[in-house]
Amino acid sequence: MDAPHVFTLEADMLEIGARARAAAAVLRDLSPAQRTAALKAMAQALRSSAAAILAANAEDLARAQRQGLSPALVDRLKLDATRIEGVARAVDEVAAIADPVGAVMAEWTRPNGLKFQRVRTPLGVIGIIFESRPNVAADAGALALRAGNAVILRGGSDSAASVAAIGDALRQGLSQTSVPEDVIQIVPTTDRAAVGMMLKGLDGAIDVIVPRGGKALVARVQDEARVPVFAHLEGLCHTYVHEAADPKKAIEITLNAKMRRVSVCGATETLLIDRAVAARLLPPIAEALTAKGCELRGDTEARGVVTMNEAAEEDWRAEYLAPILAVRVVENVDAAIAHIARYGSQHTDAIITEDKAAAEKFLREVDSAIVLWNASTQFADGGEFGFGGEIGIATGRMHARGPVGAEQLTTFKYVVRGDGQIRP
Amino acid sequence: MDAPHVFTLEADMLEIGARARAAAAVLRDLSPAQRTAALKAMAQALRSSAAAILAANAEDLARAQRQGLSPALVDRLKLDATRIEGVARAVDEVAAIADPVGAVMAEWTRPNGLKFQRVRTPLGVIGIIFESRPNVAADAGALALRAGNAVILRGGSDSAASVAAIGDALRQGLSQTSVPEDVIQIVPTTDRAAVGMMLKGLDGAIDVIVPRGGKALVARVQDEARVPVFAHLEGLCHTYVHEAADPKKAIEITLNAKMRRVSVCGATETLLIDRAVAARLLPPIAEALTAKGCELRGDTEARGVVTMNEAAEEDWRAEYLAPILAVRVVENVDAAIAHIARYGSQHTDAIITEDKAAAEKFLREVDSAIVLWNASTQFADGGEFGFGGEIGIATGRMHARGPVGAEQLTTFKYVVRGDGQIRP
Numbered sequence: 001m002d003a004p005h006v007f008t009l010e011a012d013m014l015e016i017g018a019r020a021r022a023a024a025a026v027l028r029d030l031s032p033a034q035r036t037a038a039l040k041a042m043a044q045a046l047r048s049s050a051a052a053i054l055a056a057n058a059e060d061l062a063r064a065q066r067q068g069l070s071p072a073l074v075d076r077l078k079l080d081a082t083r084i085e086g087v088a089r090a091v092d093e094v095a096a097i098a099d100p101v102g103a104v105m106a107e108w109t110r111p112n113g114l115k116f117q118r119v120r121t122p123l124g125v126i127g128i129i130f131e132s133r134p135n136v137a138a139d140a141g142a143l144a145l146r147a148g149n150a151v152i153l154r155g156g157s158d159s160a161a162s163v164a165a166i167g168d169a170l171r172q173g174l175s176q177t178s179v180p181e182d183v184i185q186i187v188p189t190t191d192r193a194a195v196g197m198m199l200k201g202l203d204g205a206i207d208v209i210v211p212r213g214g215k216a217l218v219a220r221v222q223d224e225a226r227v228p229v230f231a232h233l234e235g236l237c238h239t240y241v242h243e244a245a246d247p248k249k250a251i252e253i254t255l256n257a258k259m260r261r262v263s264v265c266g267a268t269e270t271l272l273i274d275r276a277v278a279a280r281l282l283p284p285i286a287e288a289l290t291a292k293g294c295e296l297r298g299d300t301e302a303r304g305v306v307t308m309n310e311a312a313e314e315d316w317r318a319e320y321l322a323p324i325l326a327v328r329v330v331e332n333v334d335a336a337i338a339h340i341a342r343y344g345s346q347h348t349d350a351i352i353t354e355d356k357a358a359a360e361k362f363l364r365e366v367d368s369a370i371v372l373w374n375a376s377t378q379f380a381d382g383g384e385f386g387f388g389g390e391i392g393i394a395t396g397r398m399h400a401r402g403p404v405g406a407e408q409l410t411t412f413k414y415v416v417r418g419d420g421q422i423r424p
Numbered sequence: 425m426d427a428p429h430v431f432t433l434e435a436d437m438l439e440i441g442a443r444a445r446a447a448a449a450v451l452r453d454l455s456p457a458q459r460t461a462a463l464k465a466m467a468q469a470l471r472s473s474a475a476a477i478l479a480a481n482a483e484d485l486a487r488a489q490r491q492g493l494s495p496a497l498v499d500r501l502k503l504d505a506t507r508i509e510g511v512a513r514a515v516d517e518v519a520a521i522a523d524p525v526g527a528v529m530a531e532w533t534r535p536n537g538l539k540f541q542r543v544r545t546p547l548g549v550i551g552i553i554f555e556s557r558p559n560v561a562a563d564a565g566a567l568a569l570r571a572g573n574a575v576i577l578r579g580g581s582d583s584a585a586s587v588a589a590i591g592d593a594l595r596q597g598l599s600q601t602s603v604p605e606d607v608i609q610i611v612p613t614t615d616r617a618a619v620g621m622m623l624k625g626l627d628g629a630i631d632v633i634v635p636r637g638g639k640a641l642v643a644r645v646q647d648e649a650r651v652p653v654f655a656h657l658e659g660l661c662h663t664y665v666h667e668a669a670d671p672k673k674a675i676e677i678t679l680n681a682k683m684r685r686v687s688v689c690g691a692t693e694t695l696l697i698d699r700a701v702a703a704r705l706l707p708p709i710a711e712a713l714t715a716k717g718c719e720l721r722g723d724t725e726a727r728g729v730v731t732m733n734e735a736a737e738e739d740w741r742a743e744y745l746a747p748i749l750a751v752r753v754v755e756n757v758d759a760a761i762a763h764i765a766r767y768g769s770q771h772t773d774a775i776i777t778e779d780k781a782a783a784e785k786f787l788r789e790v791d792s793a794i795v796l797w798n799a800s801t802q803f804a805d806g807g808e809f810g811f812g813g814e815i816g817i818a819t820g821r822m823h824a825r826g827p828v829g830a831e832q833l834t835t836f837k838y839v840v841r842g843d844g845q846i847r848p
Contacts, residue, residue, distance in 0.1 A: 025765070025791075029789055102788075108810065110808070110809075110810055114799055116809060121791065123821055123822075124821060207821055208822065228652065228822045246844070248844070249843075253846055260847055341449065359841075363839050363841075364453065364526075365452075367449075367452065367545065368837065369837055369838065370837065370840060371837060371838070371839055372840040373840070373841045373842060374842045374844055375538055375842030375844070375845040375846075376845065376846045379538065379845070384534070384538075384847065385838070386532060386534055396652075397547055397548060397631055398547075398632065398652045398835070401835055401836060402837070411821045412825060413792065413794065413795060413825065413826070414794045414795070414809070414826050415795055416795070417783075417798070417799075418797060418798045418799030420670070420672070420673040420798050420799070421798070421800065421803070422679075422684070422800045422802075423680060423805075
């Protein structure tokens with residue numbers, strides 16, 4: 001493209017940023033009830049725009065088929081009446097979440113009489129960069145709005161028409177309410193330079209970037225972003241069967257943690273099992289997994305108990321997202337914690353035991369976003385946490401960690417009330 | 425320098441990172457009482473090492489004088505017995521702060537019986553890059569340790585000997601305790617490349633960077649950092665005298681907010697005053713300020729009431745850090761809020777009024793880290809907040825905002841306790 005076009009892109013993107021900032025300033029000061037009404041209007045508009053959204057989706061699907069996209073990608077892209085109703089219902093569910101804005105997180109009074117409050121406020125403007133599933137536009141937009149934020153959404157080129165149609169519906173819903181339409185804006189170009197501009201913050205207009213997609217997208221975002229990022233890197237989750245594990249729980253939880261859905265970030269990738277119970281518990285656990293089609297890759301000791309493939313060093317570092325499980329026999333809870341510290345991704349790790357002291361040690365010393373006792377790692381999900389929705393799971397340590405719900409999309413300010421105090 | 429030296433610097437810095445990470449893992453699992461004992465030992469070691477610290481400081485001062493540093497910089501550098509006792513006492517005060525680690529921030533139970541807790545945990549390893557004042561090594565190191573973190577400290581070349589001596593004292597104090605000495609490490613070189621390496625995170629060893637210094641330092645850190653930064657940019661603070669202000673409070677608070685100390689980030693830089701009271705209140709406020717040596721720069725209306733210099737557009741954007749005050753007459757609280765939104769730095773802003781509705785509107789709608797009603801902007805300080813210490817004031821919106829105390833130097837994890845739950 002030639003220079004005038006580049007200039008237009010840049011000017012257009014900065015205009016989007018400025019509109020988002022202005023809309024966020026209005027949204028911030030509205031009441032929770034006004035935000036709830038806007039969310040309900042958005043859900044209704046998705047329903048009443050179903051025909052237009054499906055027509056746009058058909059365009060995307062036709063192009064995808066011409067371009068020979070894989071059936072899995074085409075399925076992610078595809079919308080139908082049921083899926084649109086599902087998207088609308090998800091927005092209604094977000095409308096039912098308690099509005100986090102204005103909540104008093106802490107309050108105290110100083111000896112000089114100054115009264116302090118720490119109060120939740122919206123983060124501001126959130127840039128969301130996502131790949132194939134077009135419903136992210138509605139899910140993420142709704143959750144951001146619940147917390148008083150404006151969003152700038154940039155979908156993948158595969159879903160461009162569907163995302164544009166969903167965006168039109170959401171904005172049409174907002175046009176009936178006191179919330180400015182510009183709290184939700186869709187970047188209207190598939191030019192990759194637009195993503196680069198978002199990652200630089202659009203001249204201070206974007207407060208945080210949330211990438212939703214595969215590792216390549218997240219890596220690009222983390223590498224190029226000059227504004228903070230809530231990134232999800234890797235879910236290398238462990239289930240550890242302690243010597244005092246209840247056998248039934250060990251079998252059921254391990255099977256669920258690995259096989260309920262193998263492609264989610266909370267799926268267990270490595271099973272650690274205490275030497276003292278390996279001979280007794282590994283066979284039934286392995287049998288349950290194998291019966292469901294799971295491949296096992298074990299260390300020497302595990303293979304001495306159950307016939308399975310050999311695990312190499314890289315298996316301890318593998319986020320398979322597939323029906324494969326690495327298996328390692330460990331000496332005790334300390335060894336399990338050490339393995340997780342060395343190889344884990346600080347996402348989600350579980351211990352199965354009836355020994356409270358061992359469990360509490362594991363819960364305290366494993367430095368992961370989510371640590372569980374006698375429960376499946378697949379509970380790593382904002383809905384399961386009761387957040388009513390999530391914009392992703394953050395694997396970083398700053399601001400948000402674990403499922404990012406409405407509360408994590410806020411910041412805070414200090415409100416100080418005095419009666420004439422001056423500082424000595 | 426030639427290639428072998430560069431390689432040594434890199435290897436040495438990575439070794440510092442690895443040691444910090446290992447020490448942080450030990451520190452994290454110690455008890456609050458063990459951290460308190462370590463802090464008290466650090467304070468005692470500062471006292472018993474006073475002679476060595478003063479000798480090192482004399483080296484720095486001699487070099488500073490040879491190099492012709494300004495008297496102000498030399499004064500910032502200078503330590504004496506009183507100042508060392510002050511540094512030790514500050515560490516003792518940090519020892520008295522409640523340990524934030526392990527605090528349960530929220531807990532709830534889901535319908536399936538899973539019990540959730542959100543629990544405070546240390547951030548990990550904090551890189552602190554600071555300029556002339558050598559006491560920052562002790563202040564910042566102590567506060568980070570209170571929150572269970574290891575620190576890597578990099579002072580300016582002016583204070584290299586003093587900082588090294590303070591670091592030796594702190595580590596010697598720790599050597600008497602269960603806390604590993606490596607929770608406090610001083611970068612032993614003044615090579616600027618070491619800072620560059622810290623800003624890239626030392627291969628994942630540093631979780632957050634805190635710059636403490638002037639704008640040039642903070643700008644370099646923000647520009648180059650590939651890890652999160654708690655940065656303090658600018659304190660362009662406003663005091664707004666509303667038409668319902670109590671005259672005595674308006675005069676006293678404005679005088680204190682501007683002139684108590686003009687060089688602190690919470691000093692007021694712009695006075696906004698309602699048109700309705702300008703003729704009545706601006707003269708006594710101006711008189712009080714002028715009597716203390718403050719220069720006033722006003723808009724046309726202000727100059728119609730009191731003789732003063734003329735304010736230009738850039739005066740509304742000036743963080744003077746000097747006895748100069750920009751003065752603007754505004755129509756009402758909405759105009760004051762709009763001025764602050766346009767020109768402010770989202771740091772600290774105050775309203776002086778006896779009208780509760782106007783005050784609450786200002787407190788709600790001004791989107792700054794700290795908003796005050798009838799109190800001086802100079803209360804923007806972690807000590808005045810009751811935090812028992814601060815590592816700086818963050819002007820960003822992510823994770824920490826406002827004074828960064830021990831609590832803001834933590835992150836959290838979710839602890840989930842079940843009795844065999846699997847996800848449907």
